[in-house]
Amino acid sequence: MFENLQDRLGSILNGLTGRGSLSEADVSAALREVRRALLEADVALEVVRTFTEKVREKAVGASVLKSIKPGQMVVKIVHDELVEMLGSEGVSVDLHAPAPVVIMMVGLQGSGKTTTTGKIAKRLTDREKKKVLMASLDTRRPAAQEQLRQLGVQTGIDTLPIVAGQSPTDIASRAVQAAKLGGHDVVILDTAGRTHIDEPLMLEMADIKKKANPHEILLVADSLTGQDAVNLARNFDERVGITGLVLTRMDGDGRGGAALSMRAVTGKPIKLIGTGERMNELDEFHPRRIADRILGMGDIVSLVEKAAENIDAEKARAMAEKMAKGKFDLNDLADQLRQMQKMGGMGGIMGLMPGMAGMKDKMASAGLNDKMFDRQLAIISSMTKAERANPDILKHSRKKRIAAGSGTDAAEINKLLKMHRGMADMMKAMGGKGKGGIMKQMMGGLAGKMGLGGMGGMPDLANMDPKQLEALQKQAEAAGLGKPGALPPGLGGLPGGLPGLGGSKLPGLGGLPSLPGFGKKK
Helix, strand or coil, X not given: CCHHHHHHHHHHHHHHHCCCCCCHHHHHHHHHHHHHHHHHCCCCHHHHHHHHHHHHHHHCCHHHHCCCCHHHHHHHHHHHHHHHHHCCCCCCCCCCCCCCEEEEEECCCCCCHHHHHHHHHHHHHXXXXXXXXXXXXXXXXXXXXXXXXXXXXXXXXXXXXXXXXXXXXXXXXXXXXXXXXXXXXXXEEECCCCCCCCHXXXXXXXXXXXXXXXXXXXXXXXXXXXXXXXXXXXXXXHHCCCCEEEEECCCCCCCCHHHHHHHHHHCCCEEEEECCCCCCCEEECCXXXXXXXXXXXXXXXXXXXXXXXXXXXHHHHHHHHHHHCCCXXXXXXXXXXXXXXXXXXXXXXXXXXXXXXXXXXXXXXXXXXXXXXXXXXXXXXXXXHHHHHCHHHCCHHHHHHHXXXXXXXXXXXXXXXXXXXXXXHHHHHHCCCCCCCHHHHHHXXXXXXXXCCCHHHCXXXXXXXXXXXXXXXXXXXXXXXXXXXXXXXXXXXXXXXXXXXCHHHCCCCCCCCECCCCCCCC
């Protein structure tokens, strides 16, 4: 989402940090470029104007121009103002009200309200252990109520039975009553949208609000709509009174201006962001982490959180036992590749690692992308059980059959086998100190760099409050993991980075840690 802005701001600020001293003219020239970059990213003009004025006010002060590292001071000021623009603290959905807590979803048609309703319900059920009831108030869009019912079936969450001919306000009353009788903690009302804002829509929203008395009114906005999303947020806030924003399609290739503008214009916090189509792809919005990513500082806390969610503790233990015996077959390799895919693939992981966001294009041109993982998994899936357990039996005729079955060729199979041999040798040499594989090692190593010990010291993020997570980020920065351009040495604990190894030898990929599938020649 923020890649273009990240590239532009990165090159502008790098130009400042490389200088020994800065004049007022240098700062003014850089701010002109920052202003242009923000406008190109579709940030609202009034927001850009306020932002650059605040940065200028602080950046041309004597304390900055005469400091030891003036360029870095300017970067810090830009970072702090970005955080301020996005909302200094992350705000979650507020459930502090008598049960059932009513959450009302509003927004235009096609912004993703119904899907987001299902995602929020799943999140509250899984993470907060709440009993949730979903109700569709959309009587206009064909099959809108059926869509929500299907999402309920898919996620195992209760939905209000559909009664034909009821008005949206009647459905809202029935939903609140049903939630009280059913002992539900939360009821989410999925309201109807229009293709544009009109008077009947706003009157309907006001009637539902009066009838259901919602504790939260969340505006769902498509982050790809740019400037218009800002007007949308302002209108809904003035007429209905929203308590927070949910931005969908944050994984798209939009310019990110809506996210940067809406909080500043409405003063209402962005509470959640949709990062994909799947029901678990909904994240809390953390302004500081987003600012870190925009300025290429990475996002260690989100990376560790993703690992904590996706690394299967039981599988990690079983693998550690196998490694202790020096065993590592192709089934284990496939598990490791799937874990990396669950964490967002190569692009997702690199986007969260300090100094690595700008490497994506170089990686793609070198063939290092998620399709490579898909091909490798296809190769392993095309093998027999015996071949996966004992790759040494793979001779020419077997490779020919596997290549035909996986749609690849012998060269790719040889590359995969070479990568597996390198990893198996390393695991054997470590004598089981691998502690559960690539992802566990990588995350454990990052935790170690932050003074949290190895795998055993990896924090349980599910039980950490926001202040502890903030402290974790600060530890990361103190360890040199939060600075633009700083790479975690060896990717934490693994000799030469990720097993596979020798990625740093790839042309044009200077400090890139080693990655699976691109081994050194033996």
